[in-house]
Amino acid sequence: MSRVASDATPGADRATGEAATLTRRGLLTVAFVLLLVVGLALPHAAAPDLGPRGWAPGTILPITLTPAAVTATLWTAYALGAAGVVLALRQGMRALSTPVVGGLALAAALTTPFGSADHVNYAAYGRILALGDDPWLVSPVSWRGDADPVVSAVESPWREEPSVYGPFATLLHGLGSLVGGDNLRETVWLWQLVVIASWLAVRWCLRRLLPGHEGRVDALWTANPLVFATGVLGAHVDMLAAAFVVGAVWAVQRYAGVGGAVLAGTFGGLALSSKFTYAVVLLAILLALRSRRVARGAVMIGVAALVAGVLHLWAGPHVFDQVGRSAKAVALSSPWRMLLEVGGGGPTVRSVISVLAALAAVGFAVCLARLTTPRGDGEGARALRWVVVLGGGYALAAAYSLPWYDVLVWSALPAVVSGVGVARVGLVELALLARLTVMSFAYTPGRVLGMTPGVEAVTMTVRKEVAPVLLLAVWAGVVVAALRARPRAPGVPNRPIG
Template identity: 70%
Template sequence: MSQPDSDGGRRGGRLRTGLLVTSFALLLLVGLSLPNAAASDLGDRGWAPGTLLPFTLGPALVTVAMWTAYTLGAAAVVLSLARRDGELPRAVVGVLAVAAALTTPFGSGDHVSYAAYGRILSLGDNPWLESPQGWRGGTDPVVSRVEAPWTEEPSVYGPFATLVQGFTSLGGGDNLRETVWLWQLVVVASWLAVRWCLRRLLPGRAARIDAVWTANPLVFSVGVLGAHVDLLATALGVAAVWAAHRWVGTGGAVLAGALAGLALSSKFTYAVFVLALLLALGARRLGRVAAVVLSAAVVTGALHLWAGPHVYEQLGRSARAVSLASPWRWLLEVSGGGVGVRMAISVLAALMALVFAVCLARLVRPRLGPPSAPDVGPSALAWVVVLAGGYALAASYSLPWYDLMVWSALPAVAVGAVDAVLLARLWVMAVAYTPGRVLGMTPGVEDVTMAVRTRVAPLVLLAAWAWLLRSAWRGGSVPRRAGRPGGSAPRR
């Protein structure tokens, strides 16, 4: 390599590092400062970590800091993918994990809802029937802190996630901050577990794993710093793929099915991992396919029997919801709304998800029924990209943390148009849902952020749709001479 090329490579590396450091620093600044428009006030810290920075950020400053962090972070991801390097030292990963555990979760008030549902369960009542506002007269020190617009909503989460939330409630008791911090530890451990599994599933791809997962400020913010239940479900799903990949016999399939069942029982959309495993195993492995299905059914069935018939009762209503940031919202508003229109949008979104899944499959080219055992894990992850990516892009109701399962699987596929489309979506969704809470904003900040959410985000998502369709029409971003699709990267 020539000297100018070496100098250019070093400059590119320094630029990427600078972008990452700045992005992570801005995000941690929001999470380590006093309560603000993005971060809820969790009250007395008890024995949990308290706020480390003795100042607060105004709504405008919080919004600018998060938008800047997301934009710089997206640029850093682009550079990392272009350079195809950037594996993080273990010490840096540890520092990020510790820093995340010291923050107050921000970007939504969901973590307070998790604490409330866990509290209701731990005290013997049914969180799928009880609303936070109505439970015990709205006087409980934890449950009463749930924020709008979720004060009247029973849980929509699965029994396993709610069970974990119940255990964190037992540890935190009457103290909201302690309960949330224990949940944060679960989330941070899940983020680390995904990296651990991916490094064993995809040898030779450590740099790509860190580029799209560990050192991706957008994933880190919406998942880890946001303390979302999706990260727990993602870790369980990736662990299921790892189990099927690590142990090729029936025992591995049983463990994979059980873990996938736990993921599904955390959030229903994570049934994608079950389907991806079945597609990766293929018709020639009927014994392992049956073991995965039966194991997942037993685990899921047992948890749902324990939780009762009201689990996921609200999914029907959720299916008719339409996000403000979605292009489908424009159709809803132009047509005048109504239940019939919402149902029609749900059907159209499902059809578009199939179209996008076909496009992603053309780009990713996952293998059906791989002939050799080592392909099972990478192939299953590639199918997660196809199925979950199609759903995330087309769904009428979607939020940025819904993308976590897609990004956990993305290291299994080659660099190409899929990265660009999914990064554009994640970036604009993260920006659109900043600062994320409905409380604490000034009228001016609310006007600006709502304009981005309702006008800019749908346009960018439409552009991402067009980009995906065009890329698939042109024949895919993975050259056919590039080795086994979905498999381990060739050693350099």
């Protein structure tokens, strides 16, 4: 009888594994389909109307989603997607085939961006630049009588705000505006192509930086519905900056000597000139190169400074005005919001929060350093691990943060090994997935306009009351896990916790 049971075990395990694989594929497929339905539908509470399509793709699905329907659809997609990512990490998954990846890219190119109206802001600032004015100095509502067909489409609360985006990203927006002209949909679609190309470029670089781990790359990046939704379908500039970050790391590993340092410095300069916080890649690479590579590091920093310096000189003296003004902002979903409200919300308490957030970022970086090692001993894996440590510390602690700010961390996450937690999935992956899921829920539909009072009440409750508590729990989990972690050799995960 025992022999029969023993003989049956492999078959039962195989059946269980196949069922789990089917479940994971089903969860991810449904999540992607729901996201694409939102992107292919008529304008709604999550996606602003971009006007006449011109030669850009128009609406594929002639269906109208109510504010409640679009919110429920996105929340369902995020929940199913998060569960699918957990299963993918637990089971391991094969790399996606080229036709599947190409199909996702094509489908994304047919959608209208959703989750915010940031893409309209990009088009507006690019239009202002293309027509000879300074997008870092003038606000959309004050530009040319608020009568331009592209710039006047900017939505609250950004109509009164000059650009906060870096000079290189804005240069691309300006070039897109030269082609799209006064057609908003055409201008936005050209930017979508840049974002999709950036998403594919990150995958291409990661597969070469992490040979043998192509399935993990797709589990965390390509086939991750939350990254796809917030980064690609949201058409955010963070995707472009992340591509330069991973490209810089790839250049360091691919080309030894001065050539690799020059290319890495160029990509690093373009990354920080797209979004300033992405300058973290330069520090990450320096830490990965270690002291015996001082000359390469110096060349990289020098080239990055040259590239960024030229771009910022071209942009003019006002390029950092908005960054300075927004430095003390506190997001509604942030745990720091509790302290802001208790303290009365004045400038003094905001200054205190800024200091505490900076200290917390250092603390979380220390925690992530204790919980992770690089997946291999190459310079690329080491650099990406430092991107996770430094970028993840900042993302967790920042007083003002939005879901797409996490794109940087997820672009590097495949390169780390972390202690094993619930469901045999890495603690760091679980913590960051929990954060991204909570943030994605909190910023649905994502626009200020277009919601009914009932939907607004529900979504704002999630954003202002539920999300801060859940994010505080993520903080606690990371700290406790780090305190319990034991030192280990590179590449060896911690023993299971809990």
